[in-house]
């Protein structure tokens with residue numbers, strides 16, 4: 060018998076990338092893809108993917124893990140539980156946040172998150188640095204040094220009392236990012252409009268979760284997007300606008316891009332599959348659907364799908380922000396909580412890929428006619444890898460990391476709270492039946508999930524250091 064030349068061969072499957080769909084076996088050695096073709100030689104292990112789709116593992120570029128909320132509440136997932144959820148749902152790389160709150164040293168924050176992730180993660184990871192206290196030490200020393208060390212994206216909030224930056228400090232951070240080639244990601248909502256609306260609603264006794272949606276007027280998104288884009292244009296600094304929720308927001312991004320501005324943007328499943336009506340439940344049940352910005356209307360869902368298909372939005376992330384529906388999370392302020400006292404955020408790491416596969420590939424969203432599979436790969440893996448410069452990630456090609464999800468396109472799964480493997484204890488998508496499931500998930504050549512069982516080893520995930528890359532280069 061000839062000696063094995065490969066560690067793993069995935070044979071007989073249909074491979075898809077952002078541009079092509081083709082039949083090929085995939086040979087893996089040392090964690091990398093070393094050959095595509097047929098008759099690839101003996102391997103220590105093999106997986107027969109006959110009748111299956113062999114796709115790049117998902118890249119979820121917006122996840123909150125082991126992080127303090129804007130209100131100071133620790134979220135439900137550790138790196139171990141969040142990356143278990145990722146593996147289960149077909150995601151092989153996450154970008155989470157190293158979150159500086161006021162008074163914290165950014166250097167220490169990043170070092171602390173690096174320890175937590177190194178200990179717990181079972182898929183690969185990188186960090187966006189949340190800057191909420193842009194002191195001279197942060198701007199002149201920590202940020203340049205940390206960007207040079209491979210943390211090439213910054214996240215800013217334009218709202219939330221404890222995290223927000225004002226216009227002047229926003230410009231300071233954009234300027235530092237430009238000088239050192241980091242992408243600036245922004246939660247862009249007008250703080251004053253939200254605070255004013257919230258105050259009025261609470262004064263009228265409107266405290267239920269459904270008023271959270273009303274307290275974030277659509278104009279708070281449009282105004283903040285416009286102001287942010289003008290600020291970024293003034294400095295000539297590329298930006299990524301997080302979680303676009305409205306048709307107007309998507310249009311503003313599209314217009315900016317058509318003017319040649321370097322504006323990237325993402326949306327998330329909650330804005331494609333939920334609406335504000337989901338928050339309208341008895342008692343505090345609506346809290347399970349509360350995130351910021353809130354889910355909007357059906358017409359917004361349609362506009363977001365169209366913006367994704369046009370390329371105005373380039374990334375589909377989860378904005379995984381997990382809080383349990385109990386006193387440790389959503390209900391931490393007790394049974395009489397007002398919408399202002401309930402932590403914002405939804406779990407999404409497990410469900411992002413199956414929900415999007417179902418909508419785009421199985422149900423054939425008309426916006427992606429003829430290229431559904433390629434678009435799914437592009438928006439959930441290839442573009443996030445490219446924009447955030449995750450070298451070796453996001454496609455299936457010789458030389459790339461062997462991060463692969465083997466999909467059973469015919470498998471039907473009804474999402475439920477019990478099915479979830481993260482720590483949140485519920486999914487806002489419970490009751491939906493999706494067609495298509497990531498049956499086997501491989502990170503750098505090692506199986507981390509198969510048939511619903513996660514076998515990834517905590518601590519086996521690797522940090523992926525990132526230089527700024529093309530997306531962070533100023534337009535000039």
Ligand code: URP
Nearest residue numbers: 246350351378380403404
């Ligand atoms: O509601 C959300 N999205 N919570 C997470 C924090 C954020 O806004 O990114």
Ligand code: ZN
Nearest residue numbers: 246301302351
């Ligand atoms: Zn946000």
Ligand code: ZN
Nearest residue numbers: 121123378380
């Ligand atoms: Zn977020």
